[in-house]
Amino acid sequence: MNIGDYSRGGKTRGYNQAQDHDMGVTEKYIPCGILDEDSGQLYLNFGSNYKTSDFIVDSLSIWWTAISQSEKQQIDFIQIKMDNGPENSGVRTQFLNRMVDFSSKVGKSIQLLYFPPYHSKYNPIERCWGILEQHSLWNSFPKH
Template sequence: MSVGTIWTALPLRRLAERLLGRGFKVSASTLDVILRESLRLGRRKARKQMPLGHSKDRQPQFEKLAKLRAEYIAKGWPIISIDTKKKELLGRYAHDGRAWTDGQLQAFDHDFGSYSEGKAIPYGVYDTVRNEAFVYLATGSDTGELAVDAIRRWWYRLGRQSYDGVGGMLVLADCGGSNGYRVTLFRERLTWLANRLQIPIRVAHLPPYCSKYNPIDHWLFCHLSRALRGRFCESIEWMQLLFSEVTTTTGLSVVAELARKVYQSGCKASIVFRQCEATIRDEILGKYNYVFPVSK
């Protein structure tokens, strides 16, 4: 704790016993009043706010993100936030939360992956403009190919209906993972997607150590986690149903789709792409901001 901060993790009954050993007899309920009203203490838990590191590009990149978002909103072009949600073991594994039942919910007493029916990878694409989400449920490995396939499927299931004929698309992504700014396979597949859709795709990464500010974490993933509370995910089809039923009072709607392939790890970008990459990077903070143009 910080110097000068008063704190204790002892239960009130244990604290009362220690005080009794020093000649002070006081009940636990009286101690509660003293701590709160006289010492002005409160029961608090640790807050996960300390970043693992700091990037000198943090403020400039956030200013860049705000400028890009305002520009694309003014033009009526799509802005999507992408990321992989926590992978889920398939089987009778316990999730936090309770359910109404006249029986008992029996789950495995250990979360050993060797007893599972597989592992589901929920990859999310969240439309920050229309408050719509697409969840691509895949198996295998979380790869750059999976990330771009999720964007492609979002376009054909949701995006094309609302943004047909637009002149660009903005993709907000974290710095690491399958959609990180160093993942060459992710860029190669986005180059292919831009040409297939005939839409220039701009990618803007959040600064390092700032993934919690990705819009998809706060506007989609928290609600997907709520859908799993008190339930088992014994199959990927059942997870698809649960995610498809997610709604919020602000109007969020979710479409969940199963991948038709198993994504393999170890896939790399082609030598031709690495030698002749057509990515157009910004002059300032180009490693985080770049565009995939449409080939003529």
């Protein structure tokens, strides 16, 4: 979705000084979703840049801060299912270093499970995206 100084969703009503048309904004909100398969809770974090390894691990940190202490105590290890994209590849040292730091910080082991290329449809988070895309509000924002 575009980030900008918009009024009434881009629709004008008479003379106004709001920026109500596409001003060539290039900045977008990028979602990162975390699905807790045990509880069915979906956590969404939006960043205003590209999806990077830092954004993914920062989103995990925000999720960890958001869950309760009792939820944290029930977690033996964190299992993350990923699509092996360029930002979270198992050979990307920046991503792996950040994950090791996050694991040390929260005191939990982390398992990274990668889906083979072109099989991300089996990742449970992909079903969440499909459900969200069926809602008019989610679809009303321009795609990047």
